[in-house]
Amino acid sequence: MTYRGRFAPSPTGDLHAGSLVAALGSWLRARQSDGRWLLRVDDLDAPRVVPGSAPSILSALHDYGLQADEPVLYQSQRETAYLQAFEHLQQHGEVFACWCSRSDLSAVDGLHRDGHCITPPQDDRPPAWRIRVPDRAFAFEDLVQGTQQQNLRESVGDFVLRRADGCWSYHLACVVDDAHQGVTEVVRGCDLLDSTPRQIFLQQQLDLPTPSYLHLPLALREDAGKLSKSTRDLPLDRTDPLPTLRHALTFLGQPEPSGGDLRTLLQNALAAFDPRRIPHRHSAPWPGTS
Template identity: 50%
Template sequence: MNNSLKDSEYRGRFAPSPSGPLHFGSLVAALGSYLTARAAGGRWLIRIEDIDPLREQPGASLAFLDTLSAFGMQSDEPVWFQSRRLAHYRQALEQLIASGHAYSCMCSRAQLQAFGGIHPAVCPDGSDGDRPRSWRLRVESAGSIVTDDRRSGAFSQSLADTVGDFVIWRSDDWPAYQLAVVVDDAAQGITEVVRGADLLDSTPRQIWLQRCLGFPQPGYLHLPLAVDAEGRKLSKSDAARPIDATNPLPSLRAALAFLGQDAVMADQPDAFLAEAVAQFDDKRIPATNTRLIAGLNPISR
């Protein structure tokens, strides 16, 4: 967290995608962001990132909110749903087009294979004129983007060499994750983004978007990612069974231990969270980017 920020100015968020029930990995991200915001005396917001209809599971958004509430975590402000904010994302896209930062593209994945999957500075010849268009952000002038992560330190990435011009508006006429998250973090005044380490690689793209749009840059803290015995993140693993909203304390205790914090013995979610906030120490969050959950069975414990 930026030391120049007063505690009362801290604004954090939890922003899940409703592609399935809340699992242990999602709980770690929710709890980590919640404790960080509360320990700073700040506000904690929930945003539902529901802009991928093909992956969205019906009813998952409300199930997320019900589960978080059962675990004692409720948004300090009305919950935002990205599917209701499309006009804001399109306005940002139009700004990027007008400034020359964005251009339309009809390249297919097969065409980009010749470039190692990285889009070059200019679209390759042979684009299908009948293919739906996406919009990409130019990265040639971005240089090396350095993220100063509060847990893991500096992370540097040359967008031109590792990512290339990336999609900010998909060919199915929906905003891409990178654009929507940047627009909403700015609109909600988020001062620090606390989320899983699987999104560390996305941070330089988001910083570049912030610069292109003239938005302030929040701080970042990426939490260890919960993985199964094969090293797979839980959203792609059989271990991603739903957590039990009728019995939240076992999962809360497991998530708190996963974050390297001292045990809490309170027997009600609200009391548990209050005690966890009081003793929270972000320096105790493990520095590794992944942590095995074997032996930390949060479902049956």
């Protein structure tokens, strides 16, 4: 099977150094495997989308030499696919309507674990929809982080697939779109490591294939928080990508590549790329974040 990887940014701000690490890591894995590298814009959560952010991110990736092999997929255009997946689960009795507020859930440690709503139906507002999770462990082997295991019922409980405002959850959209795009390996940051068991569970419930997973270390600020668009951390210098690319490669445990131009640097980085060098975690903060 041809390797198919992807990078799926949320358009909530400009591309920053932390996102570049994930993009570069996934691009290197796809190119090393002689596969396809795909782009998906995770723009489901309309209130969080920053106007102009998506084209800015795609333009920045182009400036850094990271170009997709197929047209970009936008989650905002995939409503029908998510509804079909939800209806499949609904027909099999896997989901239930829930009117619980945070205060309602505080009485049960903030988690649903009984497969039904503990709040009476409310005629004046729509419900969220949750999926019932089993009391068993879901395990997978991460190619960098090693063996991972999580009991969904104990850790996250019956989680939301569709919010009360109608927005689909990241988890449902992610597994539906990964299957649609034929993704064989998901390369992303460690902040999503905890999401993977939920997504494997959904893949099983929807009869979708499960890709392999590789979670990269997170780029951190001086205060140990992750770099993010929401805090406006380190927008990329698009006029001179080479220094940032060199640091991103070093951050991923790779030898600093030679090359005085973008194409040569990326070619040399690809030739030397070894995923076994990627560290589990990265303790040193990204330069310039003090």
